[in-house]
Amino acid sequence: MSSYLLPAIAGLLTGAGLIVAIGPQNVFVLRQGVARRHTGAIVAVCAISDVVLIVAGVAGLGAIVAAHPQVITVAKLLGGLYVLVLGLLAAKRCLRSNEAIAANAEEAESAGRWVAVGTALALTWLNPHVYLDTVLTMGAIANGHGNGKWAFAIGACVASILWFTALGGGARRLSHLFASPRAWKILDAVVAVIMIGMAVALFASI
Structure with a gap:
């Protein structure tokens, strides 16, 4: 039992360390949670996506991605463009008048669930750091635990589910x-800085 408990704890701590870092995905979950818009669906999308990526990394997808670095390059380009657009939109919201914010509140509340889910999916799967951290790094660490690699994966998956549930x-x-x-306005300013900063970092790393 203990031979699986230690890898599971290691997976929990490693997963928490990699997932908790502030990035576009976490910022989006935070903003949607504050707005009380489709929080449950977004949390589910982010957590399930992480579970899929963790399992794929432990199963060996990390080796395939490492052998084809152009996949990461394409993800950096697409992810950078998408995050940049979201950052500019947040900056635009930040510059609106108080009257405009109040007038658009009802419209924002009626924003479609599928739009929010689509954004969460894009921020997850177009983020190259997901493949570098979740698939490559976590996959390599998990396989270093030998027979306990799936216990490590379970621990990492639990960390992701707990984090997104707590964040939302x-x-x-x-x-x-x-x-x-x-x-x-303050929240959107923070969102804009993080999103645009992430986009610049992604473009600079290509």
Whole structure:
């Protein structure tokens, strides 16, 4: 039993260390949680995507990706463009007047579930760091545990599920702090800086 417990704990800690880092995906979950828009669906998409990627990495997908570095290059280009657009949109929202924010509140609440889910999928699967961290790094570490590699994978999957659930649920509890347009401007400014910064970093690494 202990021979599997230690790899599982290692997977839990490694998964937490790689997933908790602030990035476009976490920022999107946070913003949607604060807005109370489709939080459950978005959390499910992010957590399930991570589980799929972790399992794929442990199963050997990491070796395939490492053998074809052009996959990472394409992901950096597409992901950088997408994140840049989201950052510019956040900057545009930040510059709106208070009246415009209030007037668009009802429209924002009615935003389609599939649009939000599609954005979460894009931020996950077009993010090259997902393949570098979740597939390559975690896959390599897991396989270093020999027969305990799947216990490591389970621990990492649990870390991802707990993190996104806590992030989405915690953000919903903060929604009362965003009753004023000024608070939304500050949040969108933070989102814009992180998204545009990530896009610049991705382009610079190509």
